[in-house]
Amino acid sequence: MAPDEGGGRKAPRGRPRSEAAERAILDAVVALLEDGVPLGEVSIERIARTAGVGKATIYRRWxxxxxxxxxxxxxxxxxxxxLPGTSAREDLVVMLESLRDRGVAQRxxxxxYHVFAQMKSYPKLWAAYHATVIEPRRxxxxxxxxxxxxxxxxxxxxxxxxxNDLFIGPMLLRSVMRPDAPLDDDLAQRIVSAVLDGVRPGS
Amino acid sequence: MAPDEGGGRKAPRGRPRSEAAERAILDAVVALLEDGVPLGEVSIERIARTAGVGKATIYRRWxxxxxxxxxxxxxxxxxxxxLPGTSAREDLVVMLESLRDRGVAQRxxxxxYHVFAQMKSYPKLWAAYHATVIEPRRxxxxxxxxxxxxxxxxxxxxxxxxxNDLFIGPMLLRSVMRPDAPLDDDLAQRIVSAVLDGVRPGS
Amino acid sequence: MAPDEGGGRKAPRGRPRSEAAERAILDAVVALLEDGVPLGEVSIERIARTAGVGKATIYRRWxxxxxxxxxxxxxxxxxxxxLPGTSAREDLVVMLESLRDRGVAQRxxxxxYHVFAQMKSYPKLWAAYHATVIEPRRxxxxxxxxxxxxxxxxxxxxxxxxxNDLFIGPMLLRSVMRPDAPLDDDLAQRIVSAVLDGVRPGS
Amino acid sequence: MAPDEGGGRKAPRGRPRSEAAERAILDAVVALLEDGVPLGEVSIERIARTAGVGKATIYRRWxxxxxxxxxxxxxxxxxxxxLPGTSAREDLVVMLESLRDRGVAQRxxxxxYHVFAQMKSYPKLWAAYHATVIEPRRxxxxxxxxxxxxxxxxxxxxxxxxxNDLFIGPMLLRSVMRPDAPLDDDLAQRIVSAVLDGVRPGS
DNA sequence: ACTTAACCGAGACGGTACGTCATGTCTTCCA
DNA sequence: TGGAAGACATGACGTACCGTCTCGGTTAAGT
Incomplete structure (x- = not known):
């Protein structure tokens, strides 16, 4: 039986790719973004320069x-x-807390911040994120x-x-689309309660 | 007598800017985007070429x-x-319909689509949009x-x-962040009803 | 032709060209060059700016x-x-002195310096200079x-x-093409003497 | 063992510069000038276009x-x-012939023609030419x-x-500064003779 | 130990776009 | 109507990045 990655895969002749280079590249991107470099200025050329890596080494991978x-x-x-699983309310609060955490992190x-801001401009990136992160949570x-x-x-x-949208939407609106709005500790609680109870008097 | 536009406005010396050029520029951008040109390829150079206009004529304005x-x-x-003003419910439905319309338009x-997708990458654009469109509606x-x-x-x-977020959030989530989700005709109605009534049984 | 040159000519309707503008333009060019502005940077635009004059006012004249x-x-x-006219020798010395003076001035x-350096690049300028200055002196x-x-x-x-070339050539070579060579006071004398007498011994 | 090219010359990293590109660039300039393009219109941009070369490839070299x-x-x-070395007279004639040849070539x-005309406008070019061509001949x-x-x-x-100036000056005057003057075959001979003998009768 | 082949960094290559500047023409207001 | 101010289309400037392509030099796996 094929031991790991299946069938007739060719034996990979030649020098294997260096993990060090890969890590250096990813680290360079993170470093640049954390230094506040506008994402539009994070060019492949600059990543390569920062990582001390040839451009081809990047294009070979991505x-x-x-x-x-x-x-x-x-x-x-x-x-x-x-999820605690104790009740729908509790579970929803935990999910919304997680969203709020990401909102805090983005600020x-x-x-x-920049990666999420840019994401919709890069269709493949957006699709991948949707498939691997958003949809599973939904x-x-x-x-x-x-x-x-x-x-x-x-x-x-x-x-x-x-x-689903009634619960998620308000939190996303707050955390992602209104970067000036407060993200109080009890926000998840309040949203879940209000959506459950309704905003009509006596409801 | 008011000279023209009120206050102490300076008399504009020299040849006035051509409205034709301005319109040509904006039309060129619209044309390019409608032809499916990725927004990243809508360069100033290309706009100028398409509009039959010098680059400086663009930079002079923006x-x-x-x-x-x-x-x-x-x-x-x-x-x-x-807003009809007949009731809060009706007014909210109208506001959400308007959001839905824009969602449909974006698709x-x-x-x-591209302009909104890019907007968050351009802080000044985002801020301006926030101030002139979003905040007034809020x-x-x-x-x-x-x-x-x-x-x-x-x-x-x-x-x-x-x-506010409870009503707006779900519609924005649907229309802007979930481009595959349906935008049915009665969506605004359903959101307003559900938020008013709550999703808890007997509420 | 200059309108102010036509004797009893009525002011021929319309505003006459301002001498002030013309002088301002020429002065501006001189000022720029004397300030050491490289001649390649003496653009029409800059002349107009320096002279406080519209570009069209320059193009209207030249x-x-x-x-x-x-x-x-x-x-x-x-x-x-x-020329003193006392002898060919004296007259030649005076002519060559005049050339030497210009050489000194150019340094x-x-x-x-720059105008002469550039002149050959501008055929019409060169031709005009040749016809009005060089040829008369020849x-x-x-x-x-x-x-x-x-x-x-x-x-x-x-x-x-x-x-003619035997006398003029050496002085021009010294003054125009060898900007580092000395231009001694007696240079004209020495050139005239040497050319007259020859450089062969006993000549 | 000598490694290759002598001293501690650095090993040139990266892709070496293409001789083909270099030749293409120089050829393009020559072609443009020979086609009668005014030297002022020989822009880097145009050279690059003519040579089928990126602008950076030119700026990388010059x-x-x-x-x-x-x-x-x-x-x-x-x-x-x-130089034949038989006599000063013969040697001088040969040197002046060589100057005359260049004069003919310039016409x-x-x-x-244009390169020499422009040269004095470009100080570095003029200095380099002076050092590598003129001074050695002097x-x-x-x-x-x-x-x-x-x-x-x-x-x-x-x-x-x-x-030196007495011999060189007249020929330069004829060949460079008086483009309409004849450059007869025996010009060098006549100049050398006249300067040697002098122009005074009986000298 | 010796090939073989893909890796590595460096950097040159033909392009395209950037934002600025100068050109020569034009338009509009002011004197 | 002349002049200043300045907008206009054009096009060069020198720089930066794109993605591809050599280079000389590693670094393993397979002989």
Whole structure:
């Protein structure tokens, strides 16, 4: 049986790629962004210069600046939160807290801010991020909601995709699109409560 | 007699700027974007070539590519919606419809899509858009909510900024950040109802 | 033609050209060159700026930068020397002194130096200078030589054009093409003597 | 063992410069000038376009347009003449013939004409030309004259620098500064004879 | 130990765009 | 109507980066 990576893969002749170079490249990008270099000025040429690496060494690994950033994001993205599972409310609060954390991080780190700001300009990067980060989390929330409906915590006459957006949307709006808005500690709590209870009096 | 435009405005010496050139420039940008030219390839040089205009004529008017896009956005942005004023619910639906319309437009028009996608990468553009478009609309919603509270349509124990986000967030999430999600005709209605009523059973 | 030169001519409708503007332009060029501005940087634009004059006002008077310099040179060129007429030798010395003077002036004045250095690059300027300055002086020397032959001061078996060059050439070489060579007070004397007497021993 | 090229010469890292590009650039300049393009229109941009070469490839080799022309001149300048050494008179005739040849060439070739015309406007070019071409030839003539004095062909009571100018000046005047004057075959002979013998009757 | 082949850094290559400046023409207001 | 002010299309300037391509020199795996 093929030991690891499958079938008739050719034996890789020649000198193997240096992990050191790869790390140097990624580190250089991070360093540049943390030094506040505008992302538009993070050119391949400059990365190579900073990393002390030939340009070809970068192009050998990533065809695009986008592709490089995809890998970079994967390094940066915090792990998915662990849900307590005690109730839909608690689980939703934890998920929203995780979103809030990222929002806080984005305001702190020039790196995160710029990468996220740019992401929609790079379709492949955006698609990759959507597939590997956003969609899995939506799936988790969807499951939380489904259990919430089953447990009688959530109405069963609503489109769960819509409900998903009702919880996630406000937090994203706050954390990503309104960089001046406060991100208080109890924000997740308040959003979940308000969406659950409604904003109509006596509801 | 007021000389022309009021105050102590200086008499503009020399040949006045040609409106034709200005229009040609803006039209060229629109044309390029509508032809699907990636926004990163919309260089000043290319705009000038397309518009049949000297580069200096562009730089004379806008110091940045950003600044140009600010003006472009102003041309494109649809007018603020007219609120019926019959009830907070109706007003909110109209505001959200207007957001939905822009979402639909962004999916149709490559121009809008790319400009919005890029906007956060250009801080000045983003700030200008925030100040001239987003904040005024938030202000309108804030006023609608205030009246809603006064009329007893909305609870008076909630932070209205939060409520604002509860209504706007889901629609923005759908229309801007989830380009694959459907934007049904009744979406605004459903969001407003759900946020008003809450998603807890019996609420 | 200059409107102020036409005797009892009525002011022919319209504003006459201002002498002040013309003088301001020429003065500006002189000032720039004397300030050591490299002649390549003496653009029409800059002249206009320095003179406080519109570009069109310059182009209205001179079609070229060359044409402007032609007029400028005429202002600068010293008057033709007055020959004593006592002998060919004396007359030649005076002519050569005059050449030497200009050579000294060229080393002193950046203006003169640069204008002469550039002149051959501007065919019309060069032709004008040749016709109005060089050729008249050659003519004078030709006449001096002719009288010298008649008076027996100069051999009659030589081409006078060649003799002309024998006297003028060495002084021009010294003063114009060898800017480091000394221009001693007695240089004209020594050249005239040596050319007259020859450099062969016993000649 | 000597490694290759002698001293501690550094090993040249990176891709070596292409001789083909260099030749293409110089050829392009020559071609442009020979096509009668005014030297002022021989822009770096145009050279690059004509040579099918990137602008950077030119700037990598020459910092200036001047520096480029210095190299160009070195290619063009004919070799120093071989002196027969039979007598000072013969040697001087050969040197002057060589000057005359260049004069003829300058009238034939637009390239040479313009380059020489412009040279004094480019101080570095002029200095380089002076040092590498003019001064060496003056040195040769100086040596010829010294031997002439020793051999009794030339008076020993004259400043040899002056004598140098007496021979060279007339030919330069004819060939460089009087482009309309004839450059007959026997011109060198006649100048040398006249300067040796003097123009005074019975000298 | 010796090939072989892909790696490495460095940097040159033909391009394209940058933002500035000068050209010569034009337009508009002021005197 | 002349003049200043300055906008206009054009095009060169010198720099930076693009992505590709040599170079000379490693660095393993497979003979």
């Amino acid at each position: 065809c695009d600046k986008e592709a490089l950033f995809v890998d970079l994001l994967r390094d940066i993205e915090p792990p998915e939160p662990v 702190t780190s020039a790196l995160l 799936l988790i929330v969807r499951e939380v909601l489904r259990r919430g409906v089953a447990d009688g915590e959530i109405r069963d006459d609503l489109d769960l995709e819509l409900v | 110091c940045d590519k950003e600044a140009l896009f600010v003006d472009l956005l102003r041309d494109i942005e649809p007018p603020e919606p007219v 149709t028009s490559a121009l809008l 202000l309108i919603v804030r006023e609608v909510l205030r009246r809603g509270v006064a009329d007893g349509e909305i609870r008076d124990d909630l932070d209205l900024e939060l409520v | 079609c070229d930068k060359e044409a402007l310099f032609v007029d400028l040179l005429r202002d600068i060129e010293p008057p033709e020397p007055v 002193t004045s950046a203006l003169l 003519l004078i020397v030709r006449e001096v030589l002719r009288r010298g032959v008649a008076d027996g001061e100069i051999r009659d078996d030589l081409d006078l054009e060649l003799v | 910092c200036d347009k001047e520096a480029l022309f210095v190299d160009l001149l070195r290619d063009i300048e004919p070799p120093e003449p071989v 034939t070739s637009a390239l040479l 040195l040769i003539v100086r040596e010829v004259l010294r031997r002439g004095v020793a051999d009794g062909e030339i008076r020993d009571d004259l400043d040899l620098e002056l004598v």
